[in-house]
Amino acid sequence: MAALRAEVTTVADSDTPALGAVVVHTAHQSARVVEGVTATLTHECPDCRAVIGDEHDDGCDVARCMAYGTQRVQCSPGARMVVRGILPNGGVDVDWETDGHDCGRDVWSGRWPGLAECEEFDWWAVFVPYGNPSWRPVAAGTPGAVHDLNRLVVEAKWSPELRRWVR
Ligand SMILES: [Zn+2]
Numbered sequence: 001m002a003a004l005r006a007e008v009t010t011v012a013d014s015d016t017p018a019l020g021a022v023v024v025h026t027a028h029q030s031a032r033v034v035e036g037v038t039a040t041l042t043h044e045c046p047d048c049r050a051v052i053g054d055e056h057d058d059g060c061d062v063a064r065c066m067a068y069g070t071q072r073v074q075c076s077p078g079a080r081m082v083v084r085g086i087l088p089n090g091g092v093d094v095d096w097e098t099d100g101h102d103c104g105r106d107v108w109s110g111r112w113p114g115l116a117e118c119e120e121f122d123w124w125a126v127f128v129p130y131g132n133p134s135w136r137p138v139a140a141g142t143p144g145a146v147h148d149l150n151r152l153v154v155e156a157k158w159s160p161e162l163r164r165w166v167r
């Protein structure tokens, strides 16, 4: 299957982030999938300003835990956040597990973590105001569709070896 590439625009965060409670203080991402158009890379991390290929700073909201793929600032030393599911209001139901893991050092790729996987898996969602659930899976190209980052956390598996989500 030919890889779909997306033209990504980052807009000011006035909408509810697609990843609910897992994403805090972040820019909201929206994308229009266009065959043959290369994804636009952002030179600096929107939070810590790391440039492409450089490690995120310690407190960066964008950095992922390289052991579990979740937001790194949500890990405590040696403990990880476990996502149990998505709440009816669109938030993420989480728990904690002490396991002594090392979060590693994520680097800024030029794109928001998980966007490439959503495109590869063709996972999109639209926000439904007062909906239950708030985010509804839709086909690519649906007006208002954004990358379904919630679904990655719930349905995909993080590969520490590949440093990405897999199915
Ligand atoms: Zn960063």
Ligand SMILES: [Zn+2]
Pocket: 065, 066, 067, 068, 072, 075, 079, 080, 101, 102, 103
């Ligand atoms: Zn971690």
